[in-house]
Amino acid sequence: MLTSLIPLQATAPDFSQKEFRSSLAMFATGVTIITARSASGELVGLTANSFNSVSLSPPLVLWSLSNTAGSMDALSKGSHYAVNILAADQKELAERFASKREDRWSGVEFSEGANGAPLLKGAAASFECFNRSRYEEGDHVIFVGEVERCSHRVGASPLLFHGGRFYTEHAL
Template sequence: MLPPTAETFRAALGRFATGVTIVTARAEDGALVGLTANSFNSVSLSPPLVLWSLSSGSSALPVFRGRTHYAINVLSAQQRELALRFAARGVDRWAGVAYTEGAAGAPLLEGAIATFECFNRSRYEEGDHVIFVGQVERCQHRSELRPLLYHGGRFYTEHPL
């Protein structure tokens, strides 16, 4: 077996089904910042820790590096278009988006199946990404909604086996 090319590595990673999140924060000047991420995972139950990663080339990186808090919004199946919008460049991501302000100012998206309000505990630079570890200060969930899933470059939702 040969070392992976970028294309084969990305294709192999695409075989792992993930949930879809939008990570949000409020910049120092009050501007809303948000981006789609499927690199979200739990780390620890005690203390409650989660992680996500962001490309080192992202224009949002300075905001997430510099703020003390952010929110992770786990999307419902009805929020596919929102996931696409927050992944796009050159669009007003926040136009018409309903949200409430979390305790530390990060936006909590209406319709999300779960939200995690996080203290920006630590960061690790690895390869071409920065890994953020957040300590969850508040969280909530809605069990009546179905999750938005991503697999092999396409969106799905759950179906019980």
């Protein structure tokens, strides 16, 4: 009987970080803004396209955040957050919450979710999540949220991101 040896760890990559980023950019994603409130009640929000569904039962979603993000403390210690899937007409919000600007919440319309996380007005969909678990992997933390409430806007077109640019959906 032949047995193959399974490596105990991955081999070193044979590509640069630039090549890796360029290859990842070929995967089109939706655009979300993760929102929460810090323990002191301060609004927290950031643009993320790492959102993904995990499970229908229980209802679980995931997203990831850089270890160096300024909002890491508030999001990792808080009990709840919201994932707001942006609509096609919310490109400006995506850019605003991806920037380091101090006044990113100035003039932004939202309502309070059941557990305090801001729900952005006009979003294509929103998921109110219990901060169920976190996994440190590489230079990011993967957040798994248990969805307690969700809603969507019938007929809304999502904002998409591909190759460093924003797009809207077009049916084939």
